[in-house]
Amino acid sequence: MKLVLLRFLKGRIVSPWLILAIDLALVINAFVLAYAVRLNVSLVNYPASNLIQNIIWVGGIYLMVFLLFGSFKGVIRHSNYNEFKQVLITTFIAFLFLITFSFVVRLTGINWVDISSLVLVFHFVTTVVLMVGFRIMVKEAYAYLTKKRTYTNVYIYGAGDMGQITLEAIKNDKDNEFNVVGLIDDTASRLGVKLHSYPVLSWDKAVETGDSRQVKVVILAIKNISVQRKHKITEACIERGWKLKIMPSVDSWVNGISNDKQIRDIRIEDILGRDEIQLNLGRIMEGLDGKVILVTGAAGSIGSEIVRQLLRFSVQKIIMLDIAESALYDLQQELLLSHSDAPFEVVLADITNKKRIADVFDRYKPQIVFNAAAYKHVPLMETYPYEAIRVNIGGTKNLADLAIQYNAEKFVMISTDKAVNPTNVMGTSKRICEIYIQSLSQLNNLNTAFVTTRFGNVLGSNGSVVPLFKKQIEQGGPITVTHKDITRYFMTIPEACQLVLEAGFMGVGGEIFVFDMGEPVKIVNLAKEMIRLSGLKVDEDIKIVYTGLRPGEKLYEELLASKENTLPTHHEKIMIGKVRQHEFRLIEQKIKDLLFALQIENDTLLVSRMKDLVPEYISQNSQFAELDHHIEHTVS
Structure with missing residues (x-):
């Protein structure tokens, strides 16, 4: 029957x-x-x-x-x-x-x-x-x-609109794994009532009845919840042995549709990020309205998020340029699904090929350039300084020079906290880019405003510790941390890119904008938190081992050098770094000499030229530390 x-x-x-x-x-x-x-x-x-x-x-x-x-x-x-x-x-x-x-x-x-x-x-x-x-x-x-005969009993945390949307999404999918037994809410007026026949409970009541209801999962479904509150809920769930999942906000739904497949595990980014940034949308809209925008490194973590943020505004066209063929194709397919009518084009090109990039500028005439293209892995660049100079410095110089030649209105360079008092080749290459970009603002009759944005690590970006730790946890460990005391500043990718847009349109030219990164995070604590979020126990299920600092790696990152200070802006999270000015003609010649030397000099001589350009560059745990000893000996 x-x-x-x-x-x-x-x-x-x-x-x-x-x-x-x-x-x-x-x-x-x-x-x-x-x-x-x-x-x-x-x-x-x-x-x-x-x-x-x-x-x-x-x-x-x-x-x-x-x-x-x-x-x-x-x-x-x-x-x-x-x-x-x-x-x-x-x-x-x-x-x-x-x-x-x-x-x-x-x-x-x-x-x-x-x-x-x-x-x-x-x-x-x-x-x-x-x-x-x-x-x-x-x-x-x-x-x-x-209906499945095996399911997981869950509480939905939130009895408001998002909670009801989540409940409906679960009920509408016959293959879902969840069986809702109640809703949790912090609003006193909602407690004790029934919503769609489900009881609305306080947290204490939910904890009291959770075992008898055999609850295993809590789904967080609250709109505009603070990061601090999210963190407290996470800790409370971990303490009870409940797995915490989250229903993303409406603007994060795939194709604008709510269903139980959107419900995901809570991530470290959710509890280490900060509350939503309030942008000066009027200024940004005015700066972007009807403009042709070039984003280099568009397929990377930062570049792709800048593209997503730009699609919120009425731009004329977005040119997404990258040399990473597969990643660029993936981004193109993503946007065709979510923004099929968006005005974007993909360009496969290498920023170090000036002829090719000049063709791009000549064809599209970009009015705004966001340069997120760079090599960023410290140990790799320490091994291959040639590539750091060729791509980071040479590529940036090509883009900046062409921006002037084609009268771009704005050039925004993405830099890093590793450029401050650098201890490695990668950070130094970015500091040289900062110096060149800032010195260009000294030119007379300049139509292009050059702006630099400097911030720390972004959570979940390609090659960062978060994806690495996640993979190590999935493989059963161990998690590898270089040093028990190492700390880093962290920011979520959307937050960093929103601040890039804000800073880009408050700058008039020559500024280095420094972002408020909050408090530094100990990497070992980050590892422990990720283990606990996975429902596992530190040192029992997953061990943490210390491997020692890698070549060029610092224990502590800085956002401003010791001789620098900052000026406030209208945005509390963005400051202007007051840095030493450099004479353009001198810097330009030294960079030209450095790029020419790529063809004839070895790594040691190339790094020596970098140290000449950035005297505060002192190598750490690196083969190039001998150059610093030589300089000290010469001075003495």
């Missing part, structure tokens, strides 16, 4: 013509029932011919309305509020026609169809009840027959 019902309910679906026939049968039965009620359940003395005539008339009108509005074409097993509303509207239109026609008949005295208004009212109400009841019965029968 169950298999027969499943075969009936599955597949495309039951034929819409069968649904139409069932709806029409319900209309006829409702009409007979309405007449029976009107005649005190006595149809014996009522002429059968009159009843049949009235049934044909009423049934014909409802049939025409059903065909006109297509109320029978929905998927019955997936009926929802909108389909129930369509049934109500359709039947009401038929009722309105019939009652109007009956009124006209009585006024004209034509004795053709005589149906009392009370019968029509009873019939309308009964029809709605039967048709909606039929759909609910099919929907519930399908849900029961296909």
Whole structure:
């Protein structure tokens, strides 16, 4: 019997013509029932011919309305509020026609169809009840027959709009793994009531009853929740042994659709980030309106998020340039799905090839350039300084020079905290880029405003510790940390890119904007938190081992050099770094000499030139530390 019902309910679906026939049968039965009620359940003395005539008339009108509005074409097993509303509207239109026609008949005295208004009212109400009841019965029968017999009991944390959306998303998916047993809320007025038949509990009450309800998971579904509150909820769930998941906010839904597949595990970014940044949208909109924008390194973590942020504004075109073919293709496919009508183009090109980049500038005439293209891995660049100079310095110089040549309005360079008192080749290469970009602002009759933004590590970016630790946890450990005392500043990718946009349009040229990165985070504490978020125990399930500092790596990062200070801006999280000015002609010549030396000098000589350009560059745990000893010996 169950298999027969499943075969009936599955597949495309039951034929819409069968649904139409069932709806029409319900209309006829409702009409007979309405007449029976009107005649005190006595149809014996009522002429059968009159009843049949009235049934044909009423049934014909409802049939025409059903065909006109297509109320029978929905998927019955997936009926929802909108389909129930369509049934109500359709039947009401038929009722309105019939009652109007009956009124006209009585006024004209034509004795053709005589149906009392009370019968029509009873019939309308009964029809709605039967048709909606039929759909609910099919929907519930399908849900029961296909429901998984194994599921996880969950609480939804949040009884507001997001909580109800999450509840609906879970209920609508027959394959979901969750069985909601209650909702948790912090608002006193919501406690003790039932929402969609589920109790709304305080946290203390949920903890008290959680074991008896065999709760394993809590789904966080609160709009605009603070990071601090999120962190407290996370800690409380870990303490109870409950796994915490999260329903993302509306703007993060895939294709703008809510479903239980959107529910994800809470991430370290969710509890280490900070509350939403308030941007000066007016200034940014004015700066971006109708502009052609070039984003280099567009397929990377920062570049791709800058592109996503830019798509919020009315730009003319976004040129996404990168040399990473696969990553650029993936970004293109993502945007075609989520922003199919967005004005973007992809360009596969190498920023070190000046002829190729000049062609890009000549074709698109970009008015704003965001340069996020760079090599960033410290140990690799320590091994291959040639590439750090060629790409980071040479590529940036190409872009900046072409921005001037083609009269770009704004050039925003993405730098790093590793450029401050650098101890490695990568950080020094970015500091040289900063120096060159800032010195360009000294040129006369310059139409391009050059701005640099400097910030620390971004959570979850390609190659950062978060993806590494996650992979190590999935493999059963151990997690590798270079030093027990190593700390880093962290910021989420969206937060960093929002501040880049804000700083880019508050700068007039020559500034190095420094972001407030909050408090530094000990990497070992980050590792421990990620282990606990995975539902595992530190040193029992996953061990942490210390591998020693890598070449060029610092224990502590800085955002400003010791001789620098800052000036405030209108945004509390953005400051202007007051750094030493460099004479453009001298810097330009030294950088030209450095780039020319790539063809003829070895790594040691190249790094020696970098140390000449950036005297504060002192190598740490590196093969190039000998150059510093040589300098000290020469000075003494």
